[in-house]
Amino acid sequence: GNSVTQMEGPVTLSEEAFLTINCTYTATGYPSLFWYVQYPGEGLQLLLKATKADDKGSNKGFEATYRKETTSFHLEKGSVQVSDSAVYFCALSDPYSSASKIIFGSGTRLSIRP
Amino acid sequence: SAVISQKPSRDICQRGTSLTIQCQVDSQVTMMFWYRQQPGQSLTLIATANQGSEATYESGFVIDKFPISRPNLTFSTLTVSNMSPEDSSIYLCSVAQTGANVLTFGAGSRLTVL
Secondary structure: OOEEEEOOOOEEEEOOOOEEEOEEEEOOOOOEEEEEEEOOOOOOEEEEEEOOOOOEEEEOOEEEEOEOOOOEOOEEEOOOOHHHOEEEEEEEEOOOOOHHHOEEOOOEEEEEEO | OOOEEEEOOEEEEOOOOOEEEEEEEOOOOOOEEEEEEOOOOOEEEEEEEOOOOOOEEOOOOOOOOOOEEEEEOOEEEEEEOOOOHHHOEEEEEEEEOOOOOOEEEOOOEEEEEO
8 A cells, every 4th residue: 555654763963954854665556755844833734746757846955856756755955044943844746536545654853953 | 625614623531522513615525534533643544424325433432422414515523432631633534625635624623621
């Protein structure tokens, strides 16, 4: 069945460091891929998404490229800020199913030191 | 996107009691979902709350343990019945954005069972 595996945390970086959070997936067909972020005390919110191979999703300086050949959707940011401290979830969905079939990874907690 | 209010935000409960979590959305939505996030785990879909009919439960979740109400298109409740320490989790309400496999989440209800 479909599944998502993401880098275990916590990840601690200094401000302005380069960030990569790895995410790989197993799926039949061509899923849509997402990164959600959960800031302290808030609900999950969509950070970016990609719906087909080689698409690049981007938002708030974060990027992720849908790599079908490596079944990956790694999250990157060139220079992190303290305000990026949050939990990041990789997720996938079958585009032909309803939103109830979104599958989430286990989440990666990111902490940024000033 | 929709704004979701959940309450309580957190609670500490005794074993054997029940707790009802409320979810209020600022717009009418067709599909509402209830997720559980156990400590260090990914999000797991409990059920889809359907307006005017019974909720649809995922494998491993039953109505007697997690009764759900959906009286209208903006409100739903999830009850965690006869609680045990294993029910200690964050419970999240979410809705699907119209026409897209993208979810919006409430801030969650953190439940601790002693």
